């Protein structure tokens with residue numbers, strides 16, 4: 618991941634552990650997805666339970682890996698929206 622946005626100069630990595638919060642997005646959306654899909658399969662089809670279990674386990678592993686970068690993007694967007702105390706990006710921020 619780039620340390621700063623090459624377009625506008627926003628510093629992405631503000632401090633160590635900054636992107637820990639993106640896990641909330643990733644975990645929350647994964648859990649929501651699995652719950653909705655599980656109930657849709659449970660009430661909508663007649664698939665055997667072990668097949669459903671292993672399929673949703675695969676979703677639980679693969680979806681967060683795919684969604685990783687989008688979760689970070691959502692985290693940065695939320696942080697930029699709610700935390701307006703930060704200084705606007707400076708030109709010299711790009712050199713660090």
Ligand SMILES: [Zn+2]
Pocket residue numbers: 622623624625626627
């Ligand atoms: Zn940008």
